[in-house]
Amino acid sequence: MRRKDHEINDYTEIIKIISRCAVCRIAMADNGIPYIIPMNFGYEAANNKLTLFFHSAAEGKKIDILRKNNIVCFEADCGHRLIEGESACGYGYRYQSVIGEGIAAFITDTGEKQRALSLILKHQTGKSFCPGEIPADNLTVFKITVNTISGKKC
Numbered sequence: 034m035r036r037k038d039h040e041i042n043d044y045t046e047i048i049k050i051i052s053r054c055a056v057c058r059i060a061m062a063d064n065g066i067p068y069i070i071p072m073n074f075g076y077e078a079a080n081n082k083l084t085l086f087f088h089s090a091a092e093g094k095k096i097d098i099l100r101k102n103n104i105v106c107f108e109a110d111c112g113h114r115l116i117e118g119e120s121a122c123g124y125g126y127r128y129q130s131v132i133g134e135g136i137a138a139f140i141t142d143t144g145e146k147q148r149a150l151s152l153i154l155k156h157q158t159g160k161s162f163c164p165g166e167i168p169a170d171n172l173t174v175f176k177i178t179v180n181t182i183s184g185k186k187c
Contacts, residue, residue: 041129041184048078050129050184054109055157057085059137059177061098061105070095074109075153083179085135086149091173103137105177126187133182139175146174 041047057074060067075086085107089096099105110130118124140146147164150172154162 039185039187041186043184044081044182047131047182047184048083050111050131050186051076051078051083051109052156053111053129054131055111057087057107057109059087059095059105059107061095062102063094063098068094068098073153073157075149075151075156077152083133083182085177085179086152087175087177088150088153089173089175091171096173099137099139099175104134105137106132106134107177107179108132129184129186131182131184133179135177135179135181137175137177139173143169146172149174149176 041050055073056071058069058071060069062068072087072089077084077086108130110128112127112129114127116125116127140149144164146169147167150167150169151162151164154160154167
């Protein structure tokens with residue numbers, strides 16, 4: 034990162050940013066061609082390890098790509114605010130973001146899928162749901178085990 038004064042390396046601060054983001058963009062590579070998609074998500078942060086959870090239809094372009102190449106990059110941002118200036122060069126923009134890399138894996142166990150879906154629902158709605166009451170049979174659920182992550186605050 035060029036502007037080290039904007040860099041966030043503190044894991045707790047990065048998780049606070051993640052907690053405020055509703056959408057996470059997942060970048061994949063399909064035979065060397067980039068593909069990025071925004072998705073709602075949930076997460077689990079434990080023992081300085083972050084796991085992101087997503088749900089999807091059982092088929093489609095992202096599923097096909099992830100089955101061939103499960104190495105991904107992700108980005109999430111929040112806190113957007115325009116800074117007005119006196120002239121064109123005086124304008125700026127404030128935001129917070131996280132970016133990282135990880136490995137995507139499909140979740141097949143029904144109980145684990147239900148738990149992942151409950152984390153997604155909790156993150157998106159702020160409400161807790163009993164995992165056993167969440168239908169998971171017709172959904173594809175996958176997780177990203179995060180290997181590297183950093184944050185930025187402007």
